[in-house]
Amino acid sequence: MTSFPEAARLALGDTQLRDNLRNATTTIRDKRARAVAEVSDWEELREAGRAIKDDVMRRLDEYLLQFEESVQAAGGNVHWARDAAEANQIVLDVARSHGASEVVKVKSLTTDEIELNDALAAGGVNAIETDFAELILQLDGDWPSHILVPAIHRNRSEIRDLFLRTIARGRELSDEPSELAETARLYLREKFLEAKVGVSGANFGVAETGTVVVVESEGNGRMCTTLPPVLVTVVGIEKLVPTFGDLEVFLQLLPRSSTGERMNPYTSLWTGVTASDGPQEFHVVLLDNGRTRVLADEVGRQALHCIRCSACLNVCPVYVRTGGHAYGSVYPGPIGAILTPQLVGIEHAASLPFASSLCGACYEVCPVKIDIPAVLLHLRAEAEKSFAERAAMRALARVFARVRLYERAQRLARAGERPARHLPGPIARWTEVRDLRPLPKETFREWWSRERGA
């Protein structure tokens, strides 16, 4: 995987991308701030969200079994998947058992994480993304760069050009959002009506009742979960909540944090199957794919509390400038920087915990109070560092441990200042875009000795 600094360098050079991102994130960020300011007990709600998730992680084994039992009692089928390959095979088997060559999909990060579409394609099943933004990306062979707004890096005229090339079927098209939406609608309606199998992720699964919840803004997700006769839902095991009543907390926290809306437009809840209403065959795939390992880490496990609102992306000064692709992960931004290294193993994403200035804006907005800076530091400690860096930091620790060495280092720094400016290394990186002030004539401690005596 390309390291974050290298990928970021490319992204930063794309001025169109930076304009698109800046405009979109500023709009959502301001909207969120207004929506949150309206709620007088917002801090208590955040604390409730954190506490519920904390309880879920502590007793996940019990809740998972309870959820399985509840889903089965309501007429659904439960599958357990250790990893992406197992989960993908389960979905493919369901599609094949109904002779489906095409499935319609609800926007889902979890299925992106396991690369379900590729796996289905390899098995001869075409997966159609029905979320407007996901459809745009799928038509263009592109991939999401934001949790909530997958095509945030694209603007309307780019989308118009894409639709003219793909699904407009010769119709005239301007870059008016309503015309673009109508084009997608005409294309998708046919897909919804033809599909035998729908595939979704889930925002929440309720252990007590077996209810599955999908939160979306377009209604296309509801088409997928209600029209096809068969529905398969892939749920990360961390998405459970204990009781139906707990949804009260999250259905307040999530829309205000993510889209800045008071209430979410389309909240679909279903429990198993209901005779002559909606899908008559329902499968849940409970996905581990590294989550159990994350759960074992006392500091890192809070990353599993995430409800995928994306507020942390919109306030992150790094994400806003580099966009999501630079993270090289399905989960970008600050949450991606702590979740991805834990899910895939830190050796595969060692640069991500360092892709932050530790400004703390993410922690401030997180609706479930994930202390992202603390987890970043925790992961930085675990990441493999270069030999040169380790040696330098070790030497520095020794210098800081003894004031005589420290004072000598200060004198050496002054002597070596001029030559050091011409060497490659940290100083050269610093002076690429900033000036470096010369060292002062005397250090504070030298001044103190001169003025006040030893």
Next chain:
Amino acid sequence: MQIGLFVTCLGDTLFPEAPKATVDVLERLGHEVHFPREQTCCGQLHLNSGYRDDALALARRFARIFAEYEAVVSPSSSCVGAVRELSPEIAPRVFELSEFLVERLGVEDVGAHFPHRVTYHPTCHSLRVTKVGDAPLRLLRAVRGLELVDLPEAAECCGFGGTFAVKNADTSGAMLADKCSAIMSTGAEVCTAVDGSCLMQIGGGLSRRQAGVRTMHLAEILAS
């Protein structure tokens, strides 16, 4: 009050004017300032770079050196934040300068005179870790002759972030560019803050742009 001055390793080595000004302000208010010579680094550099064990060892050393003081005061919110996390045993007695003046001493007017147009950049750690609130602004408003101008997008990070500035130099530079534009749009002569390291980043960027805007630590303005 006997105050232990925590100058920070960067303040000591790179920008001694900030700790010197801190001494001036505290002494002007009638306090006795001590400089424990044994002090070096609080451990933040190692903590933020992923060397927690080294950081904890330095933090224990730090706590020992400052154990005897009723109050420990520093012109760096970021280092104070690190001490609070790493050395909980002395945390309640460690203060960032503006926080110490306004919250602990109840002083807003320190008798300063600074007839210039100034904008204030609230550093990330002063806002979200040390949480100094509006203490720096209260102090600035009480400075005679000073015209305080609002900084657009003030709460956004300047891009310093310790080793972030060199490990992710391109992203840091992009953040710095926006911060410099915001500062230059205010028409201020001086940009101030409560963290010397962020001012080093901002000052380096402004200087490269020949912006004609100086950076000064809050303590320097208060001491003038």
